[in-house]
Each structure stands twice: as structure tokens, then as C-alpha cells.
Amino acid sequence: MILKNISLKNFTNYEDAYCEFDENINIFVGDNAQGKSNLLESIYYISTISSSRKNKDKELIKWSRDYFSISAHFLNKFGENKVAVKVIGNKKEVYLNNYKIEKRKEYIGYLITVIFNPEDLYIIKGEPAQRRQYIDNELSKTDIEYFVNSIKYKKVLEQRNILLKEFTRKRVSDELMNIWEEQLIKYGTIIIRKRIDLIEDLKNISRNIHYRITENSEDLKIEYQTDIDIENIEESYRKLLKDNRKKDIERGYTSIGPHRDDLEISINGISAKKFASQGQQRTISLSLKISEIEFIKNKTGEYPILLLDDVLSELDKKRKHKLLEEIENKVQTIITTTDLNDIESFFVDKGKIIIIQDGKVI
Numbered sequence: 001m002i003l004k005n006i007s008l009k010n011f012t013n014y015e016d017a018y019c020e021f022d023e024n025i026n027i028f029v030g031d032n033a034q035g036k037s038n039l040l041e042s043i044y045y046i047s048t049i050s051s052s053r054k055n056k057d058k059e060l061i062k063w064s065r066d067y068f069s070i071s072a073h074f075l076n077k078f079g080e081n082k083v084a085v086k087v088i089g090n091k092k093e094v095y096l097n098n099y100k101i102e103k104r105k106e107y108i109g110y111l112i113t114v115i116f117n118p119e120d121l122y123i124i125k126g127e128p129a130q131r132r133q134y135i136d137n138e139l140s141k142t143d144i145e146y147f148v149n150s151i152k153y154k155k156v157l158e159q160r161n162i163l164l165k166e167f168t169r170k171r172v173s174d175e176l177m178n179i180w181e182e183q184l185i186k187y188g189t190i191i192i193r194k195r196i197d198l199i200e201d202l203k204n205i206s207r208n209i210h211y212r213i214t215e216n217s218e219d220l221k222i223e224y225q226t227d228i229d230i231e232n233i234e235e236s237y238r239k240l241l242k243d244n245r246k247k248d249i250e251r252g253y254t255s256i257g258p259h260r261d262d263l264e265i266s267i268n269g270i271s272a273k274k275f276a277s278q279g280q281q282r283t284i285s286l287s288l289k290i291s292e293i294e295f296i297k298n299k300t301g302e303y304p305i306l307l308l309d310d311v312l313s314e315l316d317k318k319r320k321h322k323l324l325e326e327i328e329n330k331v332q333t334i335i336t337t338t339d340l341n342d343i344e345s346f347f348v349d350k351g352k353i354i355i356i357q358d359g360k361v362i
């Protein structure tokens with residue numbers, strides 16, 4: 001996939017901006033607080049129609065304005081496309097090739113981006129919920145069934161949790177509980193299967209990439225963690241829900257299922273969550289992101305667009321070099337920096353330099 005250009009109106013600190021991209025390497029250069037991350041965020045936004053930093057749409061409207069709009073032209077296997085988004089207050093309108101998109105799932109797969117931003121370090125050190133969010137985001141980019149099932153699962157989970165809480169006031173029949181649990185198992189099993197498939201694929205790809213970036217010194221391993229027996233998901237899931245029903249009633253929430261699972265990440269057999277250094281955390285999350293690019297290519301036949309925000313700080317020279325080598329000549333990349341000297345000359349020479357100053361593309 002290739003992003004050709006983007007236009008912004010009243011998006012964060014941009015009033016009116018237009019930017020064209022090279023199909024290989026693009027480098028946003030500018031001092032702090034000029035709008036590099038915001039411009040990258042606008043690209044992520046038009047690919048998922050949501051913020052990568054979990055900002056509310058409203059917060060992306062330029063202060064004291066009442067709307068923002070973004071439009072972009074991009075190439076994918078279907079040809080050239082135009083996407084346009086407008087957010088006014090709480091209302092959002094999305095058009096793909098001038099047709100109105102009513103539901104997000106209609107747009108899945110058209111323009112796929114993989115973004116690395118400093119918040120992604122939470123994948124390693126953060127809470128399980130952040131790792132689940134990472135997995136959910138990645139799968140939802142290419143897999144409509146996953147996206148739809150996740151929404152259904154959340155609704156059923158809410159219902160079961162409401163029933164659990166009702167139990168303390170009046171007894172709810174076992175039959176009713178069984179019905180909701182069967183629904184949970186139905187949607188939850190699909191979610192778990194797809195997550196395991198993703199992690200299995202990512203595991204092999206990321207291990208190789210991480211070996212290359214660290215010059216064979218770090219053996220990266222990722223593993224999906226769940227209480228459910230993955231050899232026999234449905235049966236084990238059913239049994240665990242029943243076995244834990246009493247406990248769940250006492251706690252008022254459901255303790256088993258994909259909403260409780262986690263991702264275990266280790267380096268040379270040692271937990272990354274507990275022991276990885278800053279640079280190691282950054283390298284791991286980058287290896288995962290680059291693996292994701294390969295995963296998406298395998299699934300869709302196309303490379304997504306890679307967005308790298310403030311990626312090179314904390315990496316030593318060798319790792320920087322290896323990282324840039326991994327992405328060179330492969331995928332359209334947009335990278336931000338405050339200083340071109342931070343980026344190796346072979347990369348800068350090939351790249352399109354885009355200067356960002358005070359909410360303007362110069």
C-alpha cells in the first residue's frame with residue numbers, strides 16, 4: 001500500500017495542510033511540539049478511523065474550532081482510492097471513493113498502517129489489558145470476523161456480569177446462566193483461536209527479526225497465555241466457566257475468557273516485563289511491529305504503511321542500523337525525528353525530507 005498524499009483541516013495544531021509522500025522513505029523533521037506526531041497520527045486516523053493514542057475524536061479538533069477533516073489518496077491492490085473523514089462535535093462522517101461508509105467494518109483492510117509510538121512500550125511493561133489491546137488492534141486491521149466477534153463478545157460479557165451481580169439479590173436460574181455462557185463460549189472461542197494463530201505466526205517471524213536486529217544476542221519468545229486448554233478450547237472454556245461460577249458471583253465479574261488472557265514476552269528465557277532494559281523494550285516492540293508488517297503481507301498480499309514516531313532514541317548505533325536495514329526497500333515508511341543526524345545517512349539520502357514547523361508542512 002502506498003499513501004500518496006494527505007490534506008488536513010483543523011486537525012490538532014494544523015489549520016490547513018497538505019503533504020505528498022514518497023513511496024519509500026519519508027522523514028518528518030522538526031523541533032519539539034511542531035506537529036510531527038500529529039501528522040503521523042492523522043495518517044493512522046484515516047486508516048482506522050480512530051486515534052492511536054486513544055484520544056477522543058473531539059480532542060483532535062484544533063482548539064476553538066468546531067470540526068476537523070482529513071482526506072487522503074492511496075494505492076492498494078484494488079487501485080487508487082480516496083478516503084475522507086470529517087468530525088463535527090460528536091458526529092463523524094467517512095467517505096471511501098465518495099461512498100459513505102456506515103460501519104467501520106466496511107472499511108477494514110483498505111488502508112492498513114502499523115504505527116510505533118513511544119506509548120507502545122507499554123506492550124512490554126504495561127498491564128495485561130494493554131497487551132490485549134495490542135492484539136485486538138492488530139487483528140482488527142485485517143480480520144472483519146475478529147472485529148465483529150469482539151464486539152459481540154463484549155456485549156455478552158456485560159450481560160453475564162450483570163447477571164452475576166443480580167445473583168446477590170435474587171437467584172438467577174442455572175438455565176439462564178448456561179444460555180449466556182454458551183454465547184460467551186461461541187464468540188470467545190473464535191477470539192482465542194484467532195489470537196493464538198496470530199501469536200503463532202508472529203512468534204516465528206519476530207524471533208528471526210529480533211535475532212537480526214540484536215546480532216544474534218537475544219532470543220525473543222512470545223506466547224499466548226490463557227487458563228483455557230488450547231487443545232480443547234470449547235470444552236475447557238465451558239468447564240472453567242461452570243467451575244468458577246460461584247467465585248464469579250462473589251466477585252461480580254467473569255474471571256475466565258479472552259478478556260483476561262495475556263501475552264508472555266521473554267528474552268533469552270527471562271521475562272521481558274520484569275527485566276528488559278529501556279533499549280531492549282524498545283527493540284522488542286519494534287521487532288513485534290516489523291513482524292506485524294510481515295503478518296499483514298502474508299494475510300492480505302500487501303505490505304501496510306509503517307509509521308515510526310520517535311523510534312530511534314535509546315537505540316545504540318548497531319541496533320539503529322539493523323532496524324533501518326530491516327525496513328529499507330520493503331515498505332513505505334514515515335519516520336519522525338528532531339535531528340536528521342540521528343538517522344543514518346544511507347536512509348536520509350534515500351528519503352524525502354519533510355520539514356514540519358508550527359503546524360505547517362514546509
Ligand SMILES: Nc1ncnc2c1ncn2[C@@H]1O[C@H](COP(=O)(O)OP(=O)(O)OP(=O)(O)O)[C@@H](O)[C@H]1O
Binds near residue numbers: 013033038310338
Ligand atoms: N487539538 C489540538 N489543537 C491545537 N493544538 C494541539 C491539539 N492537540 C495537540 N496540540 C498541540 O500540537 C503540538 C504539537 O504536538 P506533536 O505531538 O505533534 O509535536 P511533535 O512535533 O511530535 O513534538 P516532539 O518532538 O516533542 O514529539 C503540541 O504542542 C500540542 O499541544
Ligand SMILES: [Mg+2]
Binds near residue numbers: 036037038
Ligand atoms: Mg512527537
